[in-house]
Amino acid sequence: xxxxxxxxxxxxxxxxxxxxxxxxxxxxxxxxxxxxxxxxxxxxxxxxxxxxxxxxxxxxxxxxxxxxxxxxxxxxxxxxxxxxxxxxxxxxxxxxxxxxxxxxxxxxxxxxxxxxxxxxxxxxxxxxxxxxxxxxxxxxxxxxxxxxxxxxxxxxxxxxxxxxxxxxxxxxxxxxxxxxxxxxxxxxxxxxxxxxxxxxxxxxxxxxxxxxxxxxxxxxxxxxxxxxxxxxxxxxxxxxxxxxxxxxxxxxxxxxxxxxxxxxxxxxxxxxxxxxxxxxxxxxxxxxxxxxxxxxxxxxxxxxxxxxxxxxxxxxxxxxxxxxxxxxxxxxxxxxxxxxxxxxxxxxxxxxxxxxxxxxxxxxxxxxxxxxxxxxxxxxxxxxxxxxxxxxxxxxxxxxxxxxxxxxxxxxxxxxxxxxxxxxxxxxxxxxxxxxxxxxxxxxxxxxxxxxxxxxxxxxxxxxxxxxxxxxxxxxxxxxxxxxxxxxxxxxxxxxxxxxxxxxxxxxxxxxxxxxxxxxxxxxxxxxxxxxxxxxxxxxxxxxxxxxxxxxxxxxxxxxxxxxxxxxxxxxxxxxxxxxxxxxxxxxxxxxxxxxxxxxxxxxxxxxxxxxxxxxxxxxxxxxxxxxxxxxxxxxxxxxxxxxxxxxxxxxxxxxxxxxxxxxxxxxxxxxxxxxxxxxxxxxxxxxxxxxxxxxxxxxxxxxxxxxxxxxxxxxxxxxxxxxxxxxxxxxxxxxxxxxxx
Ligand code: GLA
Numbered sequence: 078x079x080x081x082x083x084x085x086x087x088x089x090x091x092x093x094x095x096x097x098x099x100x101x102x103x104x105x106x107x108x109x110x111x112x113x114x115x116x117x118x119x120x121x122x123x124x125x126x127x128x129x130x131x132x133x134x135x136x137x138x139x140x141x142x143x144x145x146x147x148x149x150x151x152x153x154x155x156x157x158x159x160x161x162x163x164x165x166x167x168x169x170x171x172x173x174x175x176x177x178x179x180x181x182x183x184x185x186x187x188x189x190x191x192x193x194x195x196x197x198x199x200x201x202x203x204x205x206x207x208x209x210x211x212x213x214x215x216x217x218x219x220x221x222x223x224x225x226x227x228x229x230x231x232x233x234x235x236x237x238x239x240x241x242x243x244x245x246x247x248x249x250x251x252x253x254x255x256x257x258x259x260x261x262x263x264x265x266x267x268x269x270x271x272x273x274x275x276x277x278x279x280x281x282x283x284x285x286x287x288x289x290x291x292x293x294x295x296x297x298x299x300x301x302x303x304x305x306x307x308x309x310x311x312x313x314x315x316x317x318x319x320x321x322x323x324x325x326x327x328x329x330x331x332x333x334x335x336x337x338x339x340x341x342x343x344x345x346x347x348x349x350x351x352x353x354x355x356x357x358x359x360x361x362x363x364x365x366x367x368x369x370x371x372x373x374x375x376x377x378x379x380x381x382x383x384x385x386x387x388x389x390x391x392x393x394x395x396x397x398x399x400x401x402x403x404x405x406x407x408x409x410x411x412x413x414x415x416x417x418x419x420x421x422x423x424x425x426x427x428x429x430x431x432x433x434x435x436x437x438x439x440x441x442x443x444x445x446x447x448x449x450x451x452x453x454x455x456x457x458x459x460x461x462x463x464x465x466x467x468x469x470x471x472x473x474x475x476x477x478x479x480x481x482x483x484x485x486x487x488x489x490x491x492x493x494x495x496x497x498x499x500x501x502x503x504x505x506x507x508x509x510x511x512x513x514x515x516x517x518x519x520x521x522x523x524x525x526x527x528x529x530x531x532x533x534x535x536x537x538x539x540x541x542x543x544x545x546x547x548x549x550x551x552x553x554x555x556x557x558x559x560x561x562x563x564x565x566x567x568x569x570x571x572x573x574x575x576x577x578x579x580x581x582x583x584x585x586x587x588x589x590x591x592x593x594x595x596x597x598x599x600x601x602x603x604x605x606x607x608x609x610x611x612x613x614x615x616x617x618x619x620x621x622x623x624x625x626x627x628x629x630x631x632x633x634x635x636x637x638x639x640x641x642x643x644x645x646x647x648x649x650x651x652x653x654x655x656x657x658x659x660x661x662x663x664x665x666x667x668x669x670x671x672x673x674x675x676x677x678x679x680x681x682x683x684x685x686x687x688x689x690x691x692x693x694x695x696x697x698x699x700x701x702x703x704x705x706x707x708x709x710x711x712x713x714x715x716x717x718x719x720x721x722x723x724x725x726x727x728x729x730x731x732x733x734x735x736x737x738x739x740x741x742x743x744x745x746x747x748x749x750x751x752x753x754x755x756x757x758x759x760x761x762x763x764x765x766x767x768x769x770x771x772x773x774x775x776x777x778x779x780x781x782x783x784x785x786x787x788x789x790x791x792x793x794x795x796x797x798x799x800x801x802x803x804x805x806x807x808x809x810x811x812x813x814x815x816x817x818x819x
Contacts, residue, residue, distance in 0.1 A: 091221040091242040092199050095133055100124070101197075101223060102133055103240055105247040107396075108389045110240075111135055112165045117149040119193040121165040121227060121238075123274050126337065128391045139163050161356060163274035166227065166238055166253070168192055169267070175360050176304070176352050178272035179255070180367070181374075182264040183232055192227035192236055199223050203241045208595050210342055210629030211384045212241065212250050212408040219244045220408070233259030246403035247390065250342075253382040257374040265372040266587075269348070269364030271339060271385035277357040278335065279327055282306075284349075285319035285651045290639035290672050292316050292620035293651035295734060300324065300359065306350035310368040312537075312573025312590055313344060313617055314624040320347040321655060323397070324359065331395040331729055331773060336388075338397050339363045340655055342409070343383035344626035345594035346370075369576060371587025383626070394654070395728055395773060401655040402727060409625060411605070412632035414612050415659070418719045419633065419690045420451035420497055421712050422564070427640065427666045428696035431458035431465055434479045435487050439494070444697035446494045448708035453491050454499035454566060454692075459484075461511065467534045470506045471513030473552040475559075488560040499564025499612070502556065504549045505597065506535045506570065513548075520545045522589075524577040532571035540600065541592040542580040550603055557608060565604070566635065569617040594626075601630035614662055614690075623652065628660055633690045635662040640694055641670035642677040642685040643759055643809055646733045646740040649688055658744065659723040663689025665711070667699075677809040679704055683711040684755055684811040687722065688742065691715045714813070718753050721746050725753075728773040733759050741770050741802075749776055754814040758805045769799030781816040789819055 093102045100113035111125040113136065124138045141147055141162060148155040159172035167177035170189030181190045202214045203222045214220040222241045228234065237254040251271050257263055280300040284307045285293040298305065307318035314320050320341035326334040339361060341347050346366035353359050363385050372380055386404065390396035406415065423445040425433055433455075442453040457463065459480060461472030475483045488498040507514050507521050514521065514536070521536035523529040529536055540546045557565065578589045605613060613631040615622060619638035627634055637648045645663065652661055663686040668676040686692070693708070700708065725744040733740035743754040756770060775792040782789045783800075790800070795816075802812060 089201055089218065089221045091244065092223045092240070093133075094197070094199065098134055098136070100133055100136070101225075103223065103242050103249060104129060105242055105249060107247050107391075110249055110387075114194050115139070115141055115147065115162075117147050120162060121192070121194055121225065123163040123165045126273065126275065126387075126389055161358065163358070164272065166192060166236065167272045167274075167360065175354050176350060176362055178253075178267075178269035178362055178364070179236065180265070180267035181232060181234060181255075182266055184261045184263070188266070190229050190232060190234065192229055195226040195228040195235070197223060197225040206252055206381050206384060208598060209381060209383055210409075210598060210626045211252065212342070212386075212404060215407055232263060233257070234263070243404065243408060245407055247388055247396065247400040248404040249387045250384050250404075251387065252384045254379055255374065256379040257376055260376050262373055262375045265374055265380055266370065267367040268380065268382045269362040270341060270382040271361065271363045271387065273337075273361045273387070275324070275337065275359045275361070277353055277359045280324040280351075280359065281327055281329075282351055283323040283325050283336075285321055285654070287316050287319070287648075287651075289316050289618055289621070290637060290644065292623065292637050292648050293319055293654075294647050295651045295654060297325070300351055300353055302353045302355075304350055304352050306348065308348040308366055308368070309346050310366055312346055312593060313569065313622045314347065314626070315572070316619070316621045320349060320363070320624055322349040322351060322361070322363070324351060324361070325394075330393050332393040334393050335391050336394060336397050337361070338388045338401070338655070340386045340401065340625060341383060342386065342625040342629070343594065344597065344622050344624050346590055365591060369587055369590055371585075372591065373585055373588070386625070398654055398729070399726060402657045405625060405628060406657050406659070410628050410632050410660070411630075412613065413610060414632045416724065418716070418723070419612065420564075421449065421715055422452040422454050422499065422692035423450045423697060424454040424456055424566075424664060424692060424694045425696070426456035426501075427671055427694045431463065433458065435481060435490070438487060439490050441697045442491045442494050442496050444700065444705075445693070446496055448697070448705065449712035450496070450693060450697075450708070452497035452499055452564060454501065454564060455487070456501040456566070457503070457568070459500070468508045468510040470503055470508040470535050471511040471538070473502065473556055484556075484560040484562070488562065492561055497563045498561060499566065500556065500562050501566045501568060502553060503568040503570060504553050504600065505538055505540060507538050508535050510534075519579055520548075522573065522575050522577060524575050527575065529575040535571055537571065537573050539578050539580065540596040541578055541589055546596055546600070550600060553600070553604060554607060557611075564612040564614065566614045566616050567601070567631070569622055571618075598626070598630070601627075605630055616662070620648070620652070623656070628656070633660050633662050636689060639672040640664055640666035640682075641673040641675050642682045642757070643675060644673055645685050646757060646759065649685070650729065650732060650734060650740070653688070653727060653729070653742070658688050658727055659690070661689035663687075664692045664694035666694045678807075678811070679707050681757060681809050681811040683707070683714070684813055685757065687711075687715060687718060687813075688755060691719070718815075721751050721753055725751075726774055730754070730770050730773065733757070738762055739768065743772055745774055749779060750818045752781060752816040754800065754816070755811065756802050756814070757809065757811040759809060761805070761808050761810075765804050767801050767803040769801055771799040772796055780819045782819050784815040784817060790816070
């Protein structure tokens with residue numbers, strides 16, 4: 078056993094190693110994560126994750142030290158050990174009958190893998206994960222990393238577990254690298270980025286489920302015995318289930334109760350599982366979906382699994398949310414727009430769908446300019462023979478019938494009106510009815526001899542192949558360079574199936590789903606390095622690929638095609654549970670809403686969209702006089718509050734999902750000077766005398782004045798009694814309350 082101490086280990090103190098006890102202790106601001114080597118063979122066992130501890134020696138928590146279970150003491154029953162040991166990184170085939178994190182098929186066809194400690198290093202900062210999105214250090218001293226090398230001597234396999242701890246957030250991130258040090262190839266058939274063994278504390282499982290138009294809705298379920306979890310096998314993180322699960326205490330609130338939350342920095346198929354075994358031990362696993370996954374690891378090769386994020390709060394959901402928001406704002410999103418106001422945009426999709434031309438767009442822009450809108454985004458339909466959604470994806474040449482003079486002419490005219498110009502593309506796709514498909518039918522995913530399943534009449538391009546990748550990149554690059562384009566909405570409108578790539582042999586087809594995601598990342602990396610000042614908004618039929626992986630490349634993602642203010646309350650609640658408000662694409666659209674057929678007041682549509690990036694998605698030439706005036710007000714309101722909304726601390730105050738009547742949230746500036754409360758009465762109840770909404774996160778010694786009423790409140794009253802929202806007349810009424818510190 079070779080235990081090394083590095084220089085930085087002595088310098089920084091978020092990660093400590095106790096040489097004598099062989100214990101690693103990771104301390105965030107409020108939590109501790111402790112694991113170590115059992116003093117016999119060198120298995121790495123988990124001891125504790127919870128509220129920050131002073132104590133280090135908590136080995137007894139593993140229950141292995143009464144001797145009964147340790148293989149050296151009880152060799153005749155090693156199985157009894159393997160099936161209860163809280164392994165820090167679990168493996169298959171050796172008698173741990175719980176689901177495990179790593180499955181390696183060796184040359185004999187066996188899946189057994191047993192990992193023992195080899196060495197470790199602790200260093201300041203954090204190394205990048207080649208080819209993958211990952212969190213990073215922003216300034217000296219803000220991150221410390223522990224890398225532990227485990228080995229299976231029979232397989233000649235090294236497994237490096239990395240843990241990074243941040244000085245400014247209660248999150249810990251983990252990743253796994255597997256290196257083949259032998260002379261035979263092996264296949265990885267399952268690799269989870271995170272394996273965590275906990276004792277059950279009567280947990281519920283919280284997940285974010287959904288559908289198109291209904292993304293990321295919070296849902297709780299009982300954690301029974303056996304498997305509970307969520308997954309995507311669609312090649313994208315998906316509308317349906319989200320790469321996030323949390324174990325919560327029963328009836329957790331925003332401020333009370335315990336939560337262990339896990340999020341994967343990945344945009345493809347995933348699996349998130351909590352398994353409760355016979356002894357009420359719970360194992361959490363999170364990583365790439367093992368479905369259709371098999372990765373050949375040749376001698377000398379390494380495989381890096383995506384990063385997983387862990388957050389523990391013992392003070393309810395709110396502290397968990399803060400930890401995720403801080404991590405993503407400070408250590409994940411790289412865009413120059415991260416801390417900037419995004420231009421208020423008008424997107425023509427719901428306004429015109431495919432039925433537009435230069436004149437129509439210029440007229441929309443003209444009207445938009447009057448209201449103070451700052452950018453026109455031309456959505457789907459500007460290229461090839463794209464008069465509807467049946468054809469032309471892949472043919473990224475301007476349709477001059479619609480746009481005579483091409484993009485240059487349109488963009489010039491829009492710029493002359495004082496607006497920036499943005500464009501929509503769906504680079505990963507092709508329609509069978511396209512020049513591209515006619516020229517290269519083998520470039521789309523199709524299984525030889527089998528008709529592929531179409532979705533929206535389109536197929537997915539096999540960008541794992543270099544020539545396809547190059548074509549796609551050239552289309553994106555030449556489009557963006559062809560005129561003064563300052564924003565791109567990168568869309569992706571179908572899931573992956575019929576997976577077969579002509580680029581790899583039959584026995585390596587199991588690599589394609591992951592290679593696809595890596596190619597998406599490579600394209601996006603190329604995009605943001607070629608156009609560093611650019612504003613990128615990712616999208617996937619609304620919010621089908623809204624995940625931390627994509628946030629590494631784009632500071633905002635289109636949250637949902639459902640722009641109904643009422644439906645958005647639930648979608649934005651679930652999304653903001655982990656993602657900062659500054660990342661949520663949110664627009665005002667017309668009524669009756671195109672997804673829901675529901676009418677909501679224009680003012681409320683604005684107030685709900687203000688919680689995100691803010692913009693419009695309608696035909697501005699059809700505004701009523703009243704709406705035209707309201708737009709001016711809304712744009713002013715956006716400019717007034719966006720710094721606060723984008724940079725402040727978000728707190729969920731009430732949930733329509735829970736109470737069925739109203740929704741409320743607030744944002745407080747980091748310097749405590751300003752608070753914005755948003756209240757929406759979704760379903761009016763007759764004869765109610767107003768409601769008290771208690772604010773969160775306040776320093777109770779302060780006083781605040783309500784800008785509208787001029788009433789001065791003590792923060793203690795606002796926190797413990799609440800602010801009074803008088804009753805409103807009608808469904809979907811809303812109110813913004815702006816409080817400033819006196
Ligand atoms: C997807 C997007 C929409 C719009 C259409 C265009 O559905 O989510 O916002 O861009 O594609 O086809």
